[in-house]
Amino acid sequence: MKLKVYRYQDGMESPRYDSFELESRPGLTVLGALFQFQEQFDDSLSFNYSCRGAVCGTCGMLINKVPRLACRTQLKPLLRGELKVSLFSYPGIMETIPWDPAKEVLVEPLPHLPVIKDLIVDMDKFFEYYRFVEPVFRTSDLNPEKERLMNPEDVKQLEEYTNCILCAVCFGGCPVVGQNPKYLGPAALAKLYRFHLDPRETTDTSRLEIADIKNGWWACDSYGNCRKVCPKGVPPINAIENAANELKSKKK
Amino acid sequence: MITNHNVLIIGGGLTGLRAAIQLFDSSLDVAIISKVHPLRSHSVAAQGGMNASLGNVPGEDGSVDNWKNHAFDTVKGSDYLADQDAVEKMCREAPKTVIELEHMGTVWSRLKNGKIAQRPFGGAGFPRTCYAADRTGHNALNTLFEQVNKRNIQIYSEFFVTSLIIDQGSCVGCTALDYLQGEVHGLSAKAVLMATGGFGRLFNKSTNALINTGDGQALALRAGVPLKDMEFVQFHPTTLYGTNILITEGARGEGGILLNQDGERFMKKYAPNSLDLAPRDVVARSIEEEVAQGQGFEGDYVHLDLRPLGAERINERLPGIKQISIDFSGVDPINESIPVQPGQHYSMGGIDVDIDGKTRISGLYAAGECSCVSVHGANRLGGNSLLETVVFGRLVADQIINNVNNIESPPKKLAQANIRKSEDHIKALIDREGGENQFEIKEKLNNTMSTKFGIFREKDTMLEGLNEIKKLQEKFSQVSIKNKDLKVNKALIRLLELEGMLLLAEVVALGAIKRKESRGSHTRTDYPERDDTKFLKHTLVTWEDENMQVSYLPVKLGMFEPKERVY
Ligand SMILES: Cc1cc2nc3c(=O)[nH]c(=O)nc-3n(C[C@H](O)[C@H](O)[C@H](O)COP(=O)(O)OP(=O)(O)OC[C@H]3O[C@@H](n4cnc5c(N)ncnc54)[C@H](O)[C@@H]3O)c2cc1C
Ligand code: SF4
Ligand code: FES
Numbered sequence: 001m002k003l004k005v006y007r008y009q010d011g012m013e014s015p016r017y018d019s020f021e022l023e024s025r026p027g028l029t030v031l032g033a034l035f036q037f038q039e040q041f042d043d044s045l046s047f048n049y050s051c052r053g054a055v056c057g058t059c060g061m062l063i064n065k066v067p068r069l070a071c072r073t074q075l076k077p078l079l080r081g082e083l084k085v086s087l088f089s090y091p092g093i094m095e096t097i098p099w100d101p102a103k104e105v106l107v108e109p110l111p112h113l114p115v116i117k118d119l120i121v122d123m124d125k126f127f128e129y130y131r132f133v134e135p136v137f138r139t140s141d142l143n144p145e146k147e148r149l150m151n152p153e154d155v156k157q158l159e160e161y162t163n164c165i166l167c168a169v170c171f172g173g174c175p176v177v178g179q180n181p182k183y184l185g186p187a188a189l190a191k192l193y194r195f196h197l198d199p200r201e202t203t204d205t206s207r208l209e210i211a212d213i214k215n216g217w218w219a220c221d222s223y224g225n226c227r228k229v230c231p232k233g234v235p236p237i238n239a240i241e242n243a244a245n246e247l248k249s250k251k252k
Numbered sequence: 253m254i255t256n257h258n259v260l261i262i263g264g265g266l267t268g269l270r271a272a273i274q275l276f277d278s279s280l281d282v283a284i285i286s287k288v289h290p291l292r293s294h295s296v297a298a299q300g301g302m303n304a305s306l307g308n309v310p311g312e313d314g315s316v317d318n319w320k321n322h323a324f325d326t327v328k329g330s331d332y333l334a335d336q337d338a339v340e341k342m343c344r345e346a347p348k349t350v351i352e353l354e355h356m357g358t359v360w361s362r363l364k365n366g367k368i369a370q371r372p373f374g375g376a377g378f379p380r381t382c383y384a385a386d387r388t389g390h391n392a393l394n395t396l397f398e399q400v401n402k403r404n405i406q407i408y409s410e411f412f413v414t415s416l417i418i419d420q421g422s423c424v425g426c427t428a429l430d431y432l433q434g435e436v437h438g439l440s441a442k443a444v445l446m447a448t449g450g451f452g453r454l455f456n457k458s459t460n461a462l463i464n465t466g467d468g469q470a471l472a473l474r475a476g477v478p479l480k481d482m483e484f485v486q487f488h489p490t491t492l493y494g495t496n497i498l499i500t501e502g503a504r505g506e507g508g509i510l511l512n513q514d515g516e517r518f519m520k521k522y523a524p525n526s527l528d529l530a531p532r533d534v535v536a537r538s539i540e541e542e543v544a545q546g547q548g549f550e551g552d553y554v555h556l557d558l559r560p561l562g563a564e565r566i567n568e569r570l571p572g573i574k575q576i577s578i579d580f581s582g583v584d585p586i587n588e589s590i591p592v593q594p595g596q597h598y599s600m601g602g603i604d605v606d607i608d609g610k611t612r613i614s615g616l617y618a619a620g621e622c623s624c625v626s627v628h629g630a631n632r633l634g635g636n637s638l639l640e641t642v643v644f645g646r647l648v649a650d651q652i653i654n655n656v657n658n659i660e661s662p663p664k665k666l667a668q669a670n671i672r673k674s675e676d677h678i679k680a681l682i683d684r685e686g687g688e689n690q691f692e693i694k695e696k697l698n699n700t701m702s703t704k705f706g707i708f709r710e711k712d713t714m715l716e717g718l719n720e721i722k723k724l725q726e727k728f729s730q731v732s733i734k735n736k737d738l739k740v741n742k743a744l745i746r747l748l749e750l751e752g753m754l755l756l757a758e759v760v761a762l763g764a765i766k767r768k769e770s771r772g773s774h775t776r777t778d779y780p781e782r783d784d785t786k787f788l789k790h791t792l793v794t795w796e797d798e799n800m801q802v803s804y805l806p807v808k809l810g811m812f813e814p815k816e817r818v819y
Contacts, residue, residue, distance in 0.1 A: 009740070027494045027580065039691040043743035044735035050292040051461045053497040054579060055390060055572075058292045072579050116432060117740040123289070136398040137357035144355040147306075149366030155359055156568075162359050162384075162391060166291060198357070 001079060003033050004099050005045065006108040009117045017097055018042070019104075022075070030063055030070040030078075030107060034119070047119040054231055057167030061119050062108040064101055065093045067172040069231045075105060088223040090175035110172035112181075126168045129184045133192035133210055137201060154199050161194035161239065163232045170226035170236055176219055183219045184211060186226035186236030193239035205250050208243050217244045254438040254667045257283045257406070259652055260426060262413050262468060263447030264290025266389070266638065267620030269396035270645030271445055271652075276403045278653045283406040285413055285428055285439065287463065287745070291397055294449050294461040295641065298389025299500035299572060300373065301381035302642075303635035304346035308367040309379040317378040319343040320811075326636060327812045329375040329531050330629025331772035331782065333481070333790070336810030338607050338625045342636075345643045350382050353642065358395040360384050361569075371569075372505045373634045375531035375819070381635040386500050386572040388638060411437065412745055413467065414674045416444065416475040416616065417666055423475070423616035424662035427674040431745055434738030436674045438667030442659040443652045446472060446603060446618040447645065454753055454760070455596035455706075456698035459491050459498040468622040470752025472603045473759065477611045478792040480624040480805070481601035482756070483763030486632055486773050487707050488597035489535035493553040495580050496595040499573055501634040503558060504528045506569050510539070511555040511589065512547040518554075526819040533631045533773045534819055536594040540707050543593075555589035594707060598637060600628045600773065601763070604792060604805075609648030615659065617652060619644040626790065629807075630772020681747055682738070686730030690747050693724050693731065697750075697757060700724070705764055710777045718761040725754045755795070762802055763791040784814055 001022050008015035020037045022028070031049055038045045047070070050056040054072040061070050064078060066085050077083050079102060087093065092111030099106045113121035170186040171177055177185050189211060196207040211217050217240055226236040259275050261268045264286035275282040284290065305317040322343040327334050350368065354360055361369040361383050373381040384391035400407075411428040414436065418424070425440040451466025452458040473479055490499040490510075504510070509528050512518045522538035523530035530538075543552045558566055558573075563586045566574055570585075577583045577590045602624040609617045609625065619625075620641040627640055704717025728751065733743040769783035770776050790805040 038742070042735075043733055044737070044741070046740050046742050048288075048292075050288050050463050051294070051297050052495070053297060053576065055387075056292045056296045056461065058288065074579075120432075120740065131401060134402075136402040137355070137395075139355050139357075141355055144351050147351050147354045147360075147368050150359075150362045151366060152362045152364060155362050158359050159385060162394070163387065165296075165390065198359070200357075 001075060002104040003037055004104045004106045005034070005037065007045070007118055008115050028075045030061070030073045030075065030105060031059055033075060033105065034070060034107070046117045055165060057165035060110045060167040060169040060172065062093065062110055062172065064106050067110055067169045067229050069167060069169065070107070072231055078105060079103065085228050087173065087225045087228060088175055090178050092172065092178050110168060112172050112177045113168065123168060126171055126185070126187070129188040130166065130191060132184060133188045135191045135195060148200055150199065158194060158197055161190055161197065161234060164190055164234045165232055167231065169229050169231060173225040173229040175223050175225065176221050180215065180219060182215045184216055186240070189217065189243070190234055190236035190239045193243055196243065205246055208247055211243070212247055217247065253435065254440065254664055254671070256440045256661060257281045258441060258656055259443045259445065260285060260439055260441040261445045261447055262426065263293070263449060263620070263622070264407065265293035265295035265447060265449055265620065266393055266396060266641035267645040268445070268447035269393070269400050270642045271447060271619065271649040272405050273396065273399050273403065274646050274649035275652065276405050280653065280656065283408060283439070284400070285408040285411045285426070287410065287412045287467070289409050290400070290407060291393060293393065294464050295389045295393045297461060297498070298638050299386040299498060300502035300505070301371065301383030301388045301635050302350060302392070302638040303373070303376070303380045303633070304350040304382055304639065305343065305378070305380055306347050306350065306368060306370060306382065308363060309370045311378045317380055319346065321377055322346065322380060324812055325376050326627065326633055328817060329631055329633040331631055331817055332788065332814040333626070333629030333771060333807055335607070335626050335808035336812060337808050338627050340810065341607065341647070342627050342640060342643050345647070346639055349639065349642050353392055353395055356395050356399055358384060358391050371502055372529060374501050374504070374529045374535070375633045381502070381505070383502065386502055386570050392638065392642070412748060413471060414678070414748065415670060416471050417670045418475050418613060419662060419666050422614045425667055427667070427670050429678065432740055434741070436671050436678065438671045440662045440664065440667045442656045442661060443615045443617065445648060445652065446616070446622050447620045448622040450599035450621040451753070451756055452596050452599065454697065454701045454757055456702045457491065457496045457593070457595040459488055459496055459595050459597045465749035465753055466599070466756045467749060467752050468618070469602055470755050472611065472616070472618065473755060473795045475613060475616070476794070477613055477616065478604040478794045479601060479759050480604040480790050480792055481626060481763065482759045482793065483767055483791060484600035484630050484773050485596060485705070485760065486532055486598035486600060487536040487594045489532055489539050489594050490556050490592040491595035492577065492581055493551060493591035493593050497576055497580055498597065499556060499576070499590060499592055501532070503556060503570055503573055506565060507561050508556050508558045509560065511557050512542050513549055514547065518542050518547065523819045530819040531631060531633065533775070536707055537775060539594055549591065553591045553593040556592045557589040558585040559589070596702070598632050600624070600626070600630065600632055608651040609644060610651065617648050619648040630774060678744065682733065682736055682744060685732050687732060688727045688730040690731050690733065690743070690750055693727055694750050697721070697724050697753060701757060701760070705760055708775055708777055709764055711765065714761060714765045718758070718765065721754065721757045721761055725758070728754055758800060759793045762793055762800055766802055767791060788814065
């Protein structure tokens with residue numbers, strides 16, 4: 001099996017692709033394969049990593065034209081074609097070079113974010129939109145003595161959204177983000193919805209109004225790629241649809 | 253470039269973020285420096301929970317938990333090596349800390365009556381561990397990051413700290429490589445708090461994030477601060493076979509059981525009372541014993557069976573564990589047992605600090621996993637370290653607030669000189685053409701640490717190990733890297749990490765060789781008993797003139813007299 005990996009650094013006119021024959025090991029992940037490349041072939045290959053267990057959100061990349069976490073993607077099932085995800089197509093995942101999905105794994109940087117080097121992208125814009133939605137509790141009590149009570153059912157509902165690891169995989173997978181760079185994107189909107197849903201915070205629609213703008217809830221075209229690519233089972237599209245409906249019924 | 257702040261925090265995990273909030277709210281100009289974006293810190297991976305004697309779930313006999321019970325379990329768990337004044341402080345502050353997080357927004361799992369849920373954890377007399385499903389660290393870290401973000405606290409993200417700036421015995425800042433730009437910066441401050449986490453990646457089988465390379469401990473050691481109790485390394489009994497990703501103790505807390513090749517619940521033999529929920533050191537040794545006796549599965553693992561819990565409970569309480577085992581070993585725990593084996597998990601030892609988080613260098617503080625205050629002694633109880641990060645992150649920040657106003661800002665020229673030193677060092681590493689390969693050295697180091705300083709230790713093999721470490725240190729002086737760029741050079745970052753790890757390995761080795769007893773996680777087959785007359789004391793290792801010096805420090809006893817530790 002081969003790794004085909006995108007290489008780019010400042011000063012290059014256009015990116016190139018390097019190929020590398022991998023030593024197969026049981027359970028080998030794309031992240032493991034990138035380490036093999038770095039350690040045995042070229043130590044200048046650049047990629048980000050931390051937890052290697054799909055919890056820190058560092059290693060989002062475009063793998064075989066699907067945005068995924070490199071540490072969570074195993075090579076064998078990928079080559080066997082078992083990890084297929086059918087996405088609504090968009091320019092970010094169109095063919096760049098030919099590759100043989102039965103023998104090669106194609107690894108490229110996450111779409112929709114500027115490439116710093118090789119597989120490292122600049123996440124500033126992603127976090128700018130995160131900040132825009134004011135993701136924080138508005139509590140005033142700084143010296144609380146007692147916990148506030150919460151219904152376990154409410155907790156369960158909230159967990160769908162608190163599970164987001166801010167990996168930007170959905171941001172790279174959303175066709176609208178590709179067309180409209182000002183769109184807040186699925187992750188920021190899902191985060192906003194998480195605060196709206198929390199019964200300890202607002203009970204009205206005031207939170208939702210933060211994204212009641214052209215590039216907020218209303219920019220979503222319901223492609224649904226976000227839910228399909230999310231490695232944590234977060235459904236941003238549901239958040240967006242619910243929020244839009246709540247706002248609409250309030251405006252009526 | 254040189255920048256100036258009142259206080260610098262090195263590390264953006266739970267410890268660093270909690271401290272930053274406290275300092276900011278006291279109107280200090282505080283900045284966080286982190287080699288990864290704070291949300292990528294290792295704290296995000298913590299699963300099982302945080303201990304606090306909220307008393308929301310009664311004990312077996314219906315009694316209600318309190319901080320003293322928590323303190324007793326912690327001290328006993330530590331095999332009496334913890335300092336009891338620090339333990340008392342942590343356990344008293346625990347309930348407040350969990351409630352504070354709740355008010356900041358953490359979504360704790362709840363009981364039917366709406367209160368924060370608590371689960372049993374190893375070595376604890378009560379169900380005391382508060383949790384957010386099995387994603388406690390993720391939830392807590394996001395909450396604190398949200399608070400830091402709201403305050404607009406300055407974060408130097410993807411800055412790798414390369415040295416501490418010491419002037420006339422005081423710490424007045426640090427230098428850091430902004431590795432995306434390839435520039436060394438000088439950061440001056442009146443006080444520096446180290447919150448850099450553990451050093452698990454010294455070992456080859458570890459649950460830790462790949463970035464847990466103990467940089468902070470090495471920085472402190474080089475600056476002249478002793479490291480304390482570094483030989484005490486926790487091995488978690490249940491890590492996923494293959495990747496060694498953690499399978500939380502909460503899985504056994506919820507009712508999961510360990511089985512050997514014959515399907516026997518072997519913990520009955522080793523801890524007849526606590527069974528699968530005996531403390532980590534006990535369970536990890538039991539698994540190693542089973543495997544050594546040929547009762548394990550091929551590849552040296554045993555089974556963790558969650559099926560007794562049933563699908564509903566697994567889905568509700570352990571959704572992350574289910575996902576991990578499907579993703580990384582193709583096993584759905586609803587239908588099959590999970591293959592597990594022990595792996596390095598936690599660093600009990602660390603930068604020597606007093607109960608206020610102060611090191612011996614004025615202006616330099618440490619808290620969280622990189623420090624040793626010591627609340628964990630020879631063995632940490634699950635759920636106590638998340639607690640430690642948030643409690644001491646706050647308390648040590650309070651100490652800094654009390655002290656920092658009397659200090660003058662350090663002169664800029666100091667930072668300038670230190671930038672140059674750091675640049676020269678980096679340049680020398682990049683330019684070197686010695687022919688040794690850093691990745692081979694790292695692999696050898698990992699193997700040496702795991703085989704010679706693992707769960708079972710013994711004099712001769714440890715001496716061999718120390719020898720190997722020294723050889724690897726020598727090889728390091730001949731390492732060359734191919735990538736010669738300053739900008740985005742990950743090979744360079746890995747090299748800087750390795751440089752520190754080689755120093756720490758020697759510290760661990762010396763402490764372990766000289767501690768001729770078995771206590772907590774430190775198990776010597778040649779000295780199987782705990783020896784309170786000779787070793788009820790902390791190990792200190794300093795690095796002076798390129799030489800390691802070992803000395804000892806008395807343990808602070810208190811309420812609880814040392815007793816034999818039976819479970
Ligand atoms: C898999 C796993 C699960 C766990 N589960 C639990 C649990 O359920 N309950 C519990 O109590 N404990 C648990 N622990 C332990 C607990 O998670 C850690 O002890 C704790 O999170 C450490 O937090 P910290 O803030 O001290 O350090 P970390 O979160 O490790 O943060 C360290 C920070 O320092 C920075 N840093 C390091 N070196 C440098 C450098 N050279 N330059 C700049 N920045 C640097 C990093 O970027 C990072 O931001 C678990 C540990 C593991 C491995
Ligand atoms: S919603 Fe999912 S894909 Fe998007 S950032 Fe969060 S975890 Fe990643
Ligand atoms: S390395 Fe943390 S999500 Fe992949």
